[in-house]
Amino acid sequence: MTNTTLKKISEILGLSISTISRALKDHPDISDKTKQRVVELATTLDYEPNANAINLRTSNSKLFGLIVPSISNSFYNSFISSVEEESRRNGYSLMILQSGDDPSIEITNLKLCRQNRITGLFVCISPDTVNIDAFLRLKEIEIPVIFFDKVPESNDCNKVCVADSLSATIAANAIINKKKKKVVALFGNTHLLITRKRLEAFTTTINEKVNKIKLITDYAVSSAQAEEAALKHLKEKPDTFFCMSDEILTGTMKAIQKKGLKIPDDISVIAISNGDIPKLYFPEITYVETSGLKLGKLAFSSMMACLGGSTFIQELTIESLLVEGESL
Amino acid sequence: MTNTTLKKISEILGLSISTISRALKDHPDISDKTKQRVVELATTLDYEPNANAINLRTSNSKLFGLIVPSISNSFYNSFISSVEEESRRNGYSLMILQSGDDPSIEITNLKLCRQNRITGLFVCISPDTVNIDAFLRLKEIEIPVIFFDKVPESNDCNKVCVADSLSATIAANAIINKKKKKVVALFGNTHLLITRKRLEAFTTTINEKVNKIKLITDYAVSSAQAEEAALKHLKEKPDTFFCMSDEILTGTMKAIQKKGLKIPDDISVIAISNGDIPKLYFPEITYVETSGLKLGKLAFSSMMACLGGSTFIQELTIESLLVEGESL
DNA sequence: ATTTTCGCTGCAAACGTTTGCGAAATTGTT
DNA sequence: AACAATTTCGCAAACGTTTGCAGCGAAAAT
Numbered sequence: 001m002t003n004t005t006l007k008k009i010s011e012i013l014g015l016s017i018s019t020i021s022r023a024l025k026d027h028p029d030i031s032d033k034t035k036q037r038v039v040e041l042a043t044t045l046d047y048e049p050n051a052n053a054i055n056l057r058t059s060n061s062k063l064f065g066l067i068v069p070s071i072s073n074s075f076y077n078s079f080i081s082s083v084e085e086e087s088r089r090n091g092y093s094l095m096i097l098q099s100g101d102d103p104s105i106e107i108t109n110l111k112l113c114r115q116n117r118i119t120g121l122f123v124c125i126s127p128d129t130v131n132i133d134a135f136l137r138l139k140e141i142e143i144p145v146i147f148f149d150k151v152p153e154s155n156d157c158n159k160v161c162v163a164d165s166l167s168a169t170i171a172a173n174a175i176i177n178k179k180k181k182k183v184v185a186l187f188g189n190t191h192l193l194i195t196r197k198r199l200e201a202f203t204t205t206i207n208e209k210v211n212k213i214k215l216i217t218d219y220a221v222s223s224a225q226a227e228e229a230a231l232k233h234l235k236e237k238p239d240t241f242f243c244m245s246d247e248i249l250t251g252t253m254k255a256i257q258k259k260g261l262k263i264p265d266d267i268s269v270i271a272i273s274n275g276d277i278p279k280l281y282f283p284e285i286t287y288v289e290t291s292g293l294k295l296g297k298l299a300f301s302s303m304m305a306c307l308g309g310s311t312f313i314q315e316l317t318i319e320s321l322l323v324e325g326e327s328l
Numbered sequence: 329m330t331n332t333t334l335k336k337i338s339e340i341l342g343l344s345i346s347t348i349s350r351a352l353k354d355h356p357d358i359s360d361k362t363k364q365r366v367v368e369l370a371t372t373l374d375y376e377p378n379a380n381a382i383n384l385r386t387s388n389s390k391l392f393g394l395i396v397p398s399i400s401n402s403f404y405n406s407f408i409s410s411v412e413e414e415s416r417r418n419g420y421s422l423m424i425l426q427s428g429d430d431p432s433i434e435i436t437n438l439k440l441c442r443q444n445r446i447t448g449l450f451v452c453i454s455p456d457t458v459n460i461d462a463f464l465r466l467k468e469i470e471i472p473v474i475f476f477d478k479v480p481e482s483n484d485c486n487k488v489c490v491a492d493s494l495s496a497t498i499a500a501n502a503i504i505n506k507k508k509k510k511v512v513a514l515f516g517n518t519h520l521l522i523t524r525k526r527l528e529a530f531t532t533t534i535n536e537k538v539n540k541i542k543l544i545t546d547y548a549v550s551s552a553q554a555e556e557a558a559l560k561h562l563k564e565k566p567d568t569f570f571c572m573s574d575e576i577l578t579g580t581m582k583a584i585q586k587k588g589l590k591i592p593d594d595i596s597v598i599a600i601s602n603g604d605i606p607k608l609y610f611p612e613i614t615y616v617e618t619s620g621l622k623l624g625k626l627a628f629s630s631m632m633a634c635l636g637g638s639t640f641i642q643e644l645t646i647e648s649l650l651v652e653g654e655s656l
Numbered sequence: 657a658t659t660t661t662c663g664c665t666g667c668a669a670a671c672g673t674t675t676g677c678g679a680a681a682t683t684g685t686t
Numbered sequence: 687a688a689c690a691a692t693t694t695c696g697c698a699a700a701c702g703t704t705t706g707c708a709g710c711g712a713a714a715a716t
Contacts (some may be wrong), residue, residue, distance in 0.1 A: 003445075003469055005672060016696045021674065031694060046465065051443040052389070053672035055380040056701045072409050073518065077400040084399070084426055088433075093440055096424045098412055105416075112374040112421055117331075137374065141331055250608050257610035276400075280578050284586035344666045349704065359664060381702035384671045626699060 004047040013037060013327060024049075055117060063093045064303070065113035067123040069101045069150075074246060075274045075292045076124070079148065090304070092119065098225055101126040110134055120144045120303050124137065125152060127191055130278030132157075144306035145327065148299050150194070151315075159315040160299045162290035164194050165201035167272050167320035168244075172205035173290045174270060175213070178328055182214040184233040185242040186252060189221050198244050226251025227258075234259060234267075240328070243271040249285065250277060269327040272320075283324035294318045332375040341365060352377075381471070383445060391421045392631070393441035395451040397429045397478075402574060403602040403620045404452070406634035407476065410624030411450060418632070420447070429454040438462055448472045448631050453480060455519045460485075466530040472634035476627050478520055479643075486634065487643040488627045490618035492522050493529035495600050495648035496572075499616045502598060503541070503568055506656055512561040512571040514580060517549050526572050526600065554579025556588075562587060562595075571599040577613065578605060597655040600648075612653030622646045 006020045013020070015034070023030045023038035024047075030038075055061045064087055068076045080096060087094045095116060097109035103126055113121055121141060123135060132152045138145050144158065151159040175183055185202055188195050199217070206215050216233055220226035230241065230252040241251040241256075249271040261267045263283055271278060271287045278285035295318050302316060334348045341348070343362070351366035352375075352421060364558040383389040391518075392415055396404045408424060415422045423444060425437035433456055441449055448471060452606035460480045466473050472486065479487040492546045503511055513530055516523045527545065534543050544561060548554035558569065558580040569584075577599040589595045592612055599606060599615045623646055630644060 003672095009673075017673085018675075018697080019695055021672095022695085025674095029694065034694080036695090048439060048442040050384070050445060050672050052383040052445060053701090054382040055672080056378070056384055056671090057673045057675090059379070059701070070409070071399065071412070072402070072405040074400070081398070081400050081426065084424070085428075088425070088436070088440075093423060093444065096412070097416070097421075098409065100413075108416070111376060112416075115379040116421065117378060117380060128507065224459060241425070254610045255610070277608075280605075282582045331702095335702075345703085346667080346705075347665055349702095350665090353704095357664065362664080378702050380702080381671090384673090384701090385703045387671070411688090 003050070004042070004045040005050070008274065009038065009041055009045065013041060028236075032071055059117070061117045061119050062091060063116060063118050065109075065116070065118040065121040065123075066094055066096045067099055067106060067109050067113070067121070068096070069099050069124060069126055071096065071098050074160070074276045075149075075290070078274055078276075078292030079296040079299070080292075082293045083300055086297060086300040088127070099126055101128065103129045103190070106216045107134060111235055114138070118143065120146070120307060122146050122148060122299055122303070125150045127189070140327060144303060146299050146303050148295060150192070153193075156313065158313055160295060160302055161315070161317050162295060163317045163320050164197040166317075167288040167290055168198040168201035169205045170320055170322055171242055171270050171272060172202050174286065174288075174322055174328060175206070175242065175268075176209050176232065178240075178268065180240040180268060181215060182236070182238045183216070183240045183242055184230070184236070184238040185215060185217045186226055186229055187217065187219050187244045190204045190219060195244065202242065217272060220248060222248050223251040223254075227255045230255035231258070234261075240268040240270065243269065243273075246271070246273050249273060253281060253285075263327045275323065278323075278325060278327075281327075286325040286328040287323055288320050289323050290320055291318065331378070332370070332373040333378070337366065337369055337373065337375065341369060357565070369397045380610045387445070389445045389447050390419060391423060391444060391446050393437075393444070393446040393449045393451075394422055394423070394424045395427055395434060395437050395441070395449070397427050397452060397454050399424065399426050402604040403477070406602060406604075406620030407624040408620075408626070410621045411628055414625065414628040416562055427454055429456065431457045435462060442466070446471065448474070448635060450474050450476055450627055450631070452477045454478075455517045467556050472631060474627050474634070476623060476629050478522055481521055484641065486630060486641055488623060488630055489522070489643070489645050490623060491645040491648045492525035494645070495616040495618055496526040496529040498650050499570055499598050499600060499650055500530050502614065502616075502656060503534070503570065503596075504537050506568075506596070508541060508568040508596060510564070511544070511568045511570055512564070512566040513543060513545045513560070513572075514554055514557055514576045515545060515547050515572045516576060518547055523547075523572065530570065548576060548579065551575050551579040551582075555583045558583035559586070562589075566595070568596040568598065571597065571601075574599070574605045577601060581609060581613075591655045603651065606651075606653060608656075609655075611655055614653040614656040615651050616648045617651050618648055619646065 010017045010020045020038055023035045084094050098110060099106040106126060135145050145158055147159045151161060152211045189197050206213050218229045220229050226248040241252050244250050256267060263269055269285050271285055272290060273287040274292050275289055278287045298316055298318055334345045338345045338348045348366055351363045353563050375496040394585045396565040412422050427434040427437055434454060463473050475485055479489055515527050534541050546557045548557050569580050584595060591597055597613050599613055600618055601615040602620050603617055626644055626646055
């Protein structure tokens with residue numbers, strides 16, 4: 001049993017292939033009677049058009065590529081989820097590839113995308129990706145590329161990002177408003193632009209405060225390291241923890257639970273997060289939201305704008321907002 | 329600037345298209361000198377073969393479809409992650425679609441897969457999917473279908489599952505060994521085979537025990553519902569909670585934290601989980617591991633077996649093991 | 657010198673669509 | 687009845703590959 005094709009239908013009905021093709025897409029040239037016969041047979045034969053043939057013929061794949069370091073990450077996850085949904089809604093398919101933060105796999109993935117003649121690409125580059133020429137070359141063949149989250153520094157490309165500096169500033173201001181006195185701020189990998197931006201915005205905002213807040217900063221590149229760091233700094237009796245990311249937050253929370261501290265009576269916590277993790281705890285953790293869902297929607301609309309003919313290169317950011325739990 | 333094709337290369341080099349095609353795939357018929365010229369030009373022209381044309385011609389898409397209720401779920405996530413990796417390693421691409429537990433979207437996704445002439449399909453059906461004919465029809469056109477995790481009851485299909493009954497039995501035995509007396513067991517959607525299996529295995533194992541354990545079972549289809557249920561049953565002073573899934577676990581944990589109970593002194597907890605969530609808490613939650621990664625690898629090898637010609641219908645399970653935290 | 661062999665290359669069909677163009681059948685107009 | 691207009695349909699080319707087969711020139715064998 002093989003796949004049904006236009007040819008097969010045409011032979012059964014004694015009509016030409018082109019008539020079948022037109023009938024199935026409700027072309028005005030075809031009479032209603034014929035259309036009906038064709039549609040009927042097509043459904044009983046379970047006809048599904050061959051996307052490869054269509055793409056080849058029309059050179060319009062209706063397929064987006066998406067390259068991301070890892071799909072098992074709550075932020076990327078929600079990003080992907082929303083892009084996938086938007087794509088389907090708009091009649092596009094999505095090909096999702098993960099690079100594992102390996103630039104060479106990134107290139108392999110890019111090749112795969114090109115071979116499948118994607119209509120557009122969403123990509124979050126790995127920290128070690130220095131040369132983005134391969135990506136920029138897509139533009140020469142008129143394939144829009146939207147960089148998201150971790151974006152290259154080049155000005156010559158479309159980017160959508162969360163507001164790194166702003167979100168850290170919002171968190172800092174929330175801490176100031178609550179009149180906290182001694183803050184331990186934990187950050188991630190200092191190689192990343194995102195860390196440096198958040199670090200700078202956070203410390204400047206805190207230090208701008210007139211009656212000084214005591215600020216202790218530290219770094220961790222894993223949840224376990226964050227736990228250690230938090231345990232260490234708990235000895236200095238801070239009243240607040242600021243966690244730059246979910247990874248840092250989970251480590252910090254383990255330290256707090258380990259010490260049997262009550263939130264927010266014994267210690268306050270605020271984080272920058274996608275929102276999933278903070279809601280797991282009781283009381284729920286106050287966080288500055290950097291929504292993967294929203295970023296996905298923004299990326300998608302940016303993509304559609306490019307496909308609509310906009311050659312305007314732009315860098316977009318989604319605003320952050322404070323989601324108040326009861327941890328601060 | 330348009331895409332490079334074999335034709336373009338052939339015209340520049342004054343060779344035929346077939347020669348270019350053969351040269352690029354190192355066919356013995358072609359002389360080394362010619363091969364070298366061709367390969368050289370192809371790389372400078374950034375040639376990438378058109379996958380659509382190849383698929384059309386060879387009717388072998390090297391593309392797998394994967395339909396899952398949601399990609400933002402730690403279990404499916406690790407499943408997808410491992411299938412994606414295996415696919416890439418073996419020269420296949422992966423098209424990931426989410427159904428949002430909506431059977432009609434599931435059908436849309438299935439159509440998309442068929443239109444793209446996938447080589448095989450991995451699918452986790454939604455709880456409301458009653459009719460799986462559309463999936464079984466793929467087998468008639470020789471497209472292997474591997475059902476995973478939430479699988480239909482039909483015997484006429486390939487399934488890979490976590491050891492549902494076994495994992496629940498292991499959890500029950502762990503509870504028995506710890507000499508618990510009063511257990512609240514929370515389960516998910518009763519429409520699902522997985523729920524019924526776990527329910528049955530758990531209750532029988534508990535009830536086999538000579539000196540009776542008091543067992544209270546309840547159901548919840550969301551984390552919030554689980555929290556409510558846990559809160560309700562806490563009034564009956566159980567000494568142990570059994571949570572069938574991560575979703576149930578997070579709800580239960582919120583209830584426990586809300587009441588300020590200490591684990592394991594005031595209350596014990598054991599869950600069936602992928603492992604990510606249990607490790608977020610302190611003390612870490614004891615769980616029976618059902619690994620998405622392992623299931624992914626199993627599903628993939630099962631797929632490869634089908635493609636290798638095995639028509640042997642089988643139901644495979646990955647074994648579970650108890651990962652001891654300090655919550656029991 | 658003729659045949660055989662062998663290395664290299666090209667021809668052409670096929671995969672399943674879409675679509676411009678022309679042709680036949682039907683209808684309407686005078 | 688003759689012709690124009692309209693409706694309905696088919697032809698054939700094209701998209702970019704792969705691949706069986708045949709062709710051709712030159713070296714090797716007879």
